[in-house]
Amino acid sequence: MLFPDYRPRRLRQTEGLRRMIRETALSVNDFILPLFAIGGKNVKQPIPSMPGHFRLSVDNLIQTARSAYKIGIPAVMLFGLPDKKDPLGTQAYAKDGIVQRAVKAVKNKLPELVVITDVCLCQYTDHGHCGMLDGETIDNDATLDLLARTALSHAKAGADMVAPSDMMDGRIAEIRGCLDENSFSHIPIMSYAVKYCSSYYGPFRDAADSAPQFGDRRSYQMDPANALEAIREATMDIEEGADIIMVKPALPYLDIICRLRDEIDLPMAAYNVSGEFAMIKAAAEKGWIDETKVMMETLIGIKRAGADMILTYFALEAARELSK
Ligand code: PBG
Ligand code: ZN
Numbered sequence: 001m002l003f004p005d006y007r008p009r010r011l012r013q014t015e016g017l018r019r020m021i022r023e024t025a026l027s028v029n030d031f032i033l034p035l036f037a038i039g040g041k042n043v044k045q046p047i048p049s050m051p052g053h054f055r056l057s058v059d060n061l062i063q064t065a066r067s068a069y070k071i072g073i074p075a076v077m078l079f080g081l082p083d084k085k086d087p088l089g090t091q092a093y094a095k096d097g098i099v100q101r102a103v104k105a106v107k108n109k110l111p112e113l114v115v116i117t118d119v120c121l122c123q124y125t126d127h128g129h130c131g132m133l134d135g136e137t138i139d140n141d142a143t144l145d146l147l148a149r150t151a152l153s154h155a156k157a158g159a160d161m162v163a164p165s166d167m168m169d170g171r172i173a174e175i176r177g178c179l180d181e182n183s184f185s186h187i188p189i190m191s192y193a194v195k196y197c198s199s200y201y202g203p204f205r206d207a208a209d210s211a212p213q214f215g216d217r218r219s220y221q222m223d224p225a226n227a228l229e230a231i232r233e234a235t236m237d238i239e240e241g242a243d244i245i246m247v248k249p250a251l252p253y254l255d256i257i258c259r260l261r262d263e264i265d266l267p268m269a270a271y272n273v274s275g276e277f278a279m280i281k282a283a284a285e286k287g288w289i290d291e292t293k294v295m296m297e298t299l300i301g302i303k304r305a306g307a308d309m310i311l312t313y314f315a316l317e318a319a320r321e322l323s324k
Contacts, residue, residue: 024304026296028072028322032116032269033315036207037061037102038081049203050274051281053313055081058105065106065113071319075114077163077311078102079208082124088132089124093149100157107158116190117154119147119164119175128212130166130220138219143168148178155184163246165192167220176241190269191242194230194256197221200249200275207274230256231263238266247307249273251298254305261306270307272298277313292321 011017036055038045043057056064065076080099082091091097099117106115121143122130131143143166151162162179164171172191179187197218205211222229234245245264247257248271257270280298284291295314302310312318 024300026300026303026318026322028319029074030299030303030307030309031073031315031319032075032077032309032311033064033068033073034077034079034311034313035061035064035102036079036081037098039083039098047203047207049206049278050313051285052317053207055207058102061102062105062109065110068316068319069110069113071316071323073315073319075116075161075309076106077116077118078106078159079118080123081209085124085126087126089121089146092119092121092124093146093153095153095156097153100153103154103157103159107160114160115158116161116163117151117159119151119154119162120166121146121150122166122210122212123208127214128210129215130217131168136214138168140168140220141170144171144174147171148174151175151189152178152182152184155179155182155187159187161188161190161244163190163192165195165248167192167195167217167222170240172237172240172242188243189241190244190246191237192248192271193234193237193242193245194247194253194260195221196224196249196253198224198249198252198273198275200252200273202275203278204274224252227256227259230260234260234264238264242266244269244309246271246311248311249276250302250305250307250310251276254301257302257305257307267308268306269309269311270302270305272302272310272312272314274313280314292317296321 011021038055040057044060045055047053078099082098103115120130122128131138154162244267246269247253250270250272280294283289299318
């Protein structure tokens with residue numbers, strides 16, 4: 001196919017032609033909206049580095065969840081900010097913990113909205129690490145039981161799906177076993193299987209107050225330089241019982257999404273994380289980019305790379321754009 005016989009521009013001349021040969025489409029069905037739950041009533045604390053996002057008390061969180069549901073977003077992902085933290089993160093698996101209360105309330109008012117819960121300890125531990133500590137090192141195996149208890153408590157509160165984001169080895173098998181033993185074999189696990197140790201999580205850690213108090217997460221989250229390891233992590237989680245595999249962050253790891261799409265046959269999610277959101281918001285605020293267009297281009301890029309669903313703080317805005 002050589003010029004002048006082949007002229008790629010022939011099929012780009014009108015919007016009608018472009019629509020006919022378009023390979024990828026974004027849909028409101030692709031989006032999952034992350035939400036931050038906090039105690040109290042009528043609380044709506046703005047998150048400075050995430051314009052348009054708030055820490056919401058359960059009453060207000062229901063309003064935002066309702067907006068998402070009404071516009072057709074199928075699912076939300078819940079994160080919690082507990083009233084108190086301790087070394088074992090006990091509020092993560094407390095029956096009346098913040099996520100447990102939020103799940104119950106949302107499912108009560110919006111039974112058809114899919115409620116996914118983030119399963120991790122870092123928002124609940126006073127040291128801010130995703131696992132239990134033994135001195136200053138993470139005790140992987142001792143953490144597994146706490147993660148399983150957290151997932152089970154979310155399922156008991158009514159969560160439709162649990163999403164472990166801790167990156168401890170063996171947690172998917174532990175959580176799957178625990179859910180199955182307790183009559184929750186129908187609850188799927190979305191595994192943050194390929195989660196890189198990323199500086200793009202900065203705004204989220206402010207939002208969720210979950211920054212580690214010492215050290216960093218390099219001993220459990222993946223090295224950004226590694227791609228083959230992503231295949232091993234994903235394969236391992238699938239063998240342990242994961243139903244959906246997530247890659248996180250999305251933009252610097254589109255190659256990973258693309259590679260995994262060829263390697264695995266499970267549904268795949270990508271997390272367009274807080275820093276990716278904040279960068280677009282900040283540049284748009286300065287008038288340097290067209291926010292809506294960059295948002296849509298970013299999301300289609302993630303989809304084109306191979307993601308079946310996208311966790312994104314743009315979910316509501318992008319859904320509004322698609323419904324125009
Ligand atoms: C907690 C968790 C993090 C995110 C989701 N779950 C942060 C972290 O690992 O420090 C990041 C989400 C985002 O940046 O939007 N384990
Ligand atoms: Zn964590």
